Amino acid sequence: EAGVTQFPSHSVIEKGQTVTLRCDPISGHDNLYWYRRVMGKEIKFLLHFVKESKQDESGMPNNRFLAERTGGTYSTLKVQPAELEDSGVYFCASSQLPVNTEAFFGQGTRLTVV
Amino acid sequence: GENVEQHPSTLSVQEGDSAVIKCTYSDSASNYFPWYKQELGKRPQLIIDIRSNVGEKKDQRIAVTLNKTAKHFSLHITETQPEDSAVYFCAAPAYSGAGSYQLTFGKGTKLSVIP
Numbered sequence: 171e172a173g174v175t176q177f178p179s180h181s182v183i184e185k186g187q188t189v190t191l192r193c194d195p196i197s198g199h200d201n202l203y204w205y206r207r208v209m210g211k212e213i214k215f216l217l218h219f220v221k222e223s224k225q226d227e228s229g230m231p232n233n234r235f236l237a238e239r240t241g242g243t244y245s246t247l248k249v250q251p252a253e254l255e256d257s258g259v260y261f262c263a264s265s266q267l268p269v270n271t272e273a274f275f276g277q278g279t280r281l282t283v284v
Numbered sequence: 285g286e287n288v289e290q291h292p293s294t295l296s297v298q299e300g301d302s303a304v305i306k307c308t309y310s311d312s313a314s315n316y317f318p319w320y321k322q323e324l325g326k327r328p329q330l331i332i333d334i335r336s337n338v339g340e341k342k343d344q345r346i347a348v349t350l351n352k353t354a355k356h357f358s359l360h361i362t363e364t365q366p367e368d369s370a371v372y373f374c375a376a377p378a379y380s381g382a383g384s385y386q387l388t389f390g391k392g393t394k395l396s397v398i399p
Contacts, residue, residue, distance in 0.1 A: 226384035226386060273330075276327055
């Protein structure tokens with residue numbers, strides 16, 4: 171069974187540029203989550219999709235972040251324009267059920283804004 | 285919302301010794317507590333989880349204990365090996381409305397097992 175895959179694995183961009191991260195969840199997993207870990211800090215929740223719908227986007231830092239999940243399959247997270255504080259590792263996770271069940275993580279995208 | 289505190293932030297043990305990592309949570313309604321292990325450069329992976337209807341769960345050298353009254357849970361690793369070296373995260377679910385739960389993570393514990 172293929173796991174959660176994320177692309178790219180690393181991205182270095184200049185402040186003010188745009189970056190789009192992609193996540194392919196495990197097939198059949200309706201629940202898809204985006205998380206972010208800033209250097210040395212906890213993994214923080216960004217948002218939760220159920221199929222193509224945004225169930226909860228309370229963790230999105232500001233309106234420079236836009237997440238989509240067209241067709242309820244893969245998801246993208248766009249940062250536009252990127253700021254220095256956006257640097258970190260962005261993780262995607264998916265699960266069959268929304269609660270009390272294992273969430274499978276992707277390998278993460280390390281974003282560096284310079 | 286849920287608040288998860290994790291201690292210690294770093295832990296060094298000699299190979300063969302035990303390691304204990306502790307977490308506290310704030311939401312008394314939380315009923316699922318997973319532990320994730322993240323090796324350097326790799327994805328976080330679930331190593332053990334516990335639900336609130338039990339107080340302890342074991343899987344070979346790993347065990348998790350839960351005290352719902354005190355709202356804390358702990359990870360115990362016995363007979364540590366160098367391959368146990370990693371960052372460990374505890375988590376608890378947070379209900380954020382409209383039927384949505386998401387995991388709130390602790391800040392992580394960097395465990396180093398010294399050969």
